[in-house]
Amino acid sequence: MILFRAILLFFILITPLKANTIYNLIKIPNLEVYNIDSKNGLRYLYATKPFRLGVNIKKNINCYNSDKKTLDLNYRIIKKNLDRYSLSFLKKINLKYIVLCENLSIAGINTAGIPNNKTRTLILDIKFNENYLERAIHHELFHIINDNYKELFNDNDWKNFNKKDFEYSDCSTCNDNWNLDQLNDGSGFFTEYAKSTISEDMAEVFSHLIFYQDEISIRDPIIKKKILFIKKIILKIDDTFNF
Amino acid sequence: MIKKIKISKSEKIIFVFLIILASVTLGSYFVIKNKCLFVKNHNPENINFEKPENIAILNAPCGNVIIELYPNVSPKGVERFKTLVRSSAYDGAAFHRVIENKLIQAGDLEFGKRDNLDYGKVGTGKSGLGLIKSEIDTNFKYDRGSVGLARTYKMDTEDSQFFIVLQDEPLFEGEYTPLGKVLYGIEVLEKIKFVSRFHIVPRPDFINTLKLLD
Numbered sequence: 001m002i003l004f005r006a007i008l009l010f011f012i013l014i015t016p017l018k019a020n021t022i023y024n025l026i027k028i029p030n031l032e033v034y035n036i037d038s039k040n041g042l043r044y045l046y047a048t049k050p051f052r053l054g055v056n057i058k059k060n061i062n063c064y065n066s067d068k069k070t071l072d073l074n075y076r077i078i079k080k081n082l083d084r085y086s087l088s089f090l091k092k093i094n095l096k097y098i099v100l101c102e103n104l105s106i107a108g109i110n111t112a113g114i115p116n117n118k119t120r121t122l123i124l125d126i127k128f129n130e131n132y133l134e135r136a137i138h139h140e141l142f143h144i145i146n147d148n149y150k151e152l153f154n155d156n157d158w159k160n161f162n163k164k165d166f167e168y169s170d171c172s173t174c175n176d177n178w179n180l181d182q183l184n185d186g187s188g189f190f191t192e193y194a195k196s197t198i199s200e201d202m203a204e205v206f207s208h209l210i211f212y213q214d215e216i217s218i219r220d221p222i223i224k225k226k227i228l229f230i231k232k233i234i235l236k237i238d239d240t241f242n243f
Numbered sequence: 244m245i246k247k248i249k250i251s252k253s254e255k256i257i258f259v260f261l262i263i264l265a266s267v268t269l270g271s272y273f274v275i276k277n278k279c280l281f282v283k284n285h286n287p288e289n290i291n292f293e294k295p296e297n298i299a300i301l302n303a304p305c306g307n308v309i310i311e312l313y314p315n316v317s318p319k320g321v322e323r324f325k326t327l328v329r330s331s332a333y334d335g336a337a338f339h340r341v342i343e344n345k346l347i348q349a350g351d352l353e354f355g356k357r358d359n360l361d362y363g364k365v366g367t368g369k370s371g372l373g374l375i376k377s378e379i380d381t382n383f384k385y386d387r388g389s390v391g392l393a394r395t396y397k398m399d400t401e402d403s404q405f406f407i408v409l410q411d412e413p414l415f416e417g418e419y420t421p422l423g424k425v426l427y428g429i430e431v432l433e434k435i436k437f438v439s440r441f442h443i444v445p446r447p448d449f450i451n452t453l454k455l456l457d
Contacts, residue, residue, distance in 0.1 A: 021345050021412055027396070036413055043414065119396055 026097055026119045028053060030065070034075060034100060040087045044079070046071055047101035061114060063101035066126060071100060074126035074133070081137045084210065089238045093145045096120040102127040113140030117147040132180045139207035145237070146199055152233045155198050161225045162188050169196045182208075188222030205230050209243060278434050279305035285427040287456055297321075297423070298456035299328055303338075303435060304448050308407075308428035310390055313421060317378035320392050320401060320420040325455060327352070327370060327403055333453035339365045340406075341437035341444050348393055349450055350404040357449050365443055370403035377401060378420045385415040388425035407432055 022031045022045060030049040038044070046066070053061040066074075082098065090096070094117050104111055104125035112128040113136065115121070122144060128136055146153055159168075166188070179192040189195050194204035205226045218224050234241050250258075284306030292298050294311070301308040314321040327333060333350060335357040340348035353368025354361040377398040385391070385408055393404035401420050408415065409432060425432070436448045 020342060021408070022414060024340075024342070024346065025414060025418065033414060 026099075026121050028099060028119075028121070028123075031099060034071070035079075038079065038083070040083060040085055040090055041096065042082055042090065042098055043096060044075065044098045044100060046075075047099070051101070060107045061105070061123075063099075063104045063123060063125070066100070066102045070102070070126065075100060077134060078124060078126065078137055081134050081211075082141075084242075085141070086238075086240070089241055092148075092238050093141075094120050094148050095122060095141065095144050097122070099123040100126050104128075112136035113143075115140055115144040115147065117144055129180070135180075135207045135211040137207075138210040139203045142203040142206040143199065145206075145234070146202060149233070149237055152236060153202060158198050158202065158226070158229065161222050161229070163222070166195075168198055168201070171197065184220075186220050188220060188226075190223065201226070202230060206234075213243070282306055282430050282434055283428075284431075285309055290427070292456065296455075296457045298426075299324075299423075299453060300456060301333075301428075301453045302451040303431050304451070305431045305434040306428060308431050309426045310423050311426050312390075312423040313383075316380050316383060317392075317420050317422065319375050320378050320422055323372065323375055323401075323403070324392070324405065324422055326372070328453050328455055331452070331454075332370065332403070333450050336450045336453075337365065337444070337447040338435045338449070339443055339447055341435050341447070343437045343439065344409050344433065346406055346408050346412075347432050347435050348404060348406040350393070352403050360447075362443060362445065366404070368404075372402070374399065375401050379417055380421055381417040383416065383421040385412040385419070385421075387411055388429050389415075390422040390424060391415065391419035392422055394419065409433060 020029075020031075022033070023029050026045075028045075028051060030047055030051045031045040032048050034044040034046045036043040047063060048065055050062065050064045052059040078098065078100065085095075095115075097120055099121060101123065102125055104114065104123060106114060110125070110128075112125055112133070114123045116123075122140055124137065124140065126133075181191060183189055183191060187195075189201065190204045190208050194201040205223070209227055209230060218227065231243060234243075282305040287298065287300050287307065287309055290309070292311075297312040297314060299310045299312060301310060312321045312324065327350075332352050336349050336352060337355040337357065337360060338347050338349045339351055339355045340346070348366075349355070351365050351368040352370045354364040355366070355368055375392075377394065377400075379398075383389075387408060387410055389412070390405060390407050392401040393406050394400040405422060406419075407425060407429075409429065436444055436446075438444055
């Protein structure tokens with residue numbers, strides 16, 4: 001019995017990683033500081049080795065470390081985009097840590113980012129499709145906003161913007177078409193991916209709004225309504241937000 | 244008749260060499276075993292403090308760690324810490340989380356005491372006095388020897404557990420409630436037992452006593 005308990009304790013206490021103080025803070029192993037002196041208080045960390053995360057024994061989130069050249073290059077792009085958000089706004093949406101790594105996946109499906117509002121962390125795949133990387137940063141950041149202010153983003157109000165016969169999929173990966181190219185077909189959606197779930201649709205509207213700013217010209221009346229909805233709520237969260 | 248064999252000079256040298264080798268090996272064993280051998284033990288009675296009422300003395304296996312508390316930075320946190328120190332609550336508490344040359348953590352009064360150590364739960368225990376609010380001071384620099392109150396990933400969950408950083412930790416600034424800084428004896432903390440790849444130390448070292456100077 002004593003031997004059994006000792007073996008059990010060994011497996012409970014041992015970790016497949018060498019713990020550091022960053023792990024203590026955000027529960028992601030194998031990270032080091034990249035830059036913590038940004039004006040808006042964001043702290044950029046990078047993976048020094050691959051890491052796996054997840055709830056309980058199922059660690060189904062994977063990400064890998066990058067070479068320095070890729071890291072330096074993409075850090076500049078990511079920082080330029082995230083610098084658009086002020087310290088006060090980031091505090092309101094509870095985001096502080098940006099984890100930079102590559103080939104990020106969840107349950108084997110590649111993704112641009114994984115937000116975690118409990119640990120105030122956004123993991124970003126710095127090698128995500130370069131055509132969409134910058135917009136995807138804002139898309140993933142929206143999920144942090146959405147998670148923190150769920151009560152403001154009313155799903156039924158949003159659904160009512162769409163054509164009556166339209167139905168979202170059951171999940172963001174249930175639909176086969178994840179295309180991120182901009183649609184101009186009057187369907188009420190920015191991209192095919194936006195048709196997957198309400199949350200992804202909102203994130204696509206937000207990311208287009210932030211990334212294209214004034215360059216965006218919308219004729220689609222449904223998208224116009226969606227943009228107004230998102231703008232109204234973001235200004236409710238922070239009335240100084242600059243679109 | 245047995246003829247007496249005379250020991251040669253070279254045999255004598257080898258014999259003396261073996262004796263010396265055995266003595267050095269035996270001596271080294273005791274020197275290496277005593278991890279505290281070269282650690283200076285600071286006696287607070289020989290030191291003058293500006294604010295003796297804010298001095299806490301943590302006695303660990305290798306000696307005293309003298310900590311200055313900062314009630315002006317985090318009044319509630321220091322008040323909680325002093326309350327627990329005065330009741331000797333920390334005596335016999337394990338240094339349950341130790342990251343080599345980076346951080347030591349102790350103060351789980353529910354599952355981390357010498358006579359009631361629960362490896363499955365240590366680090367999650369409470370003091371029974373309730374949680375207190377985080378007192379974040381963005382100007383407080385978490386440099387080597389800084390002492391802070393531990394919490395869960397949520398703010399306002401501080402209780403009795405505290406940590407001391409053994410290297411500068413700028414990432415901790417604005418994250419944890421500062422308690423104070425180690426004035427003397429940080430080398431004592433560097434000798435606290437750790438085990439690589441274990442986030443909780445099996446058979447850990449314990450705080451012998453934690454007292455206030457006044």
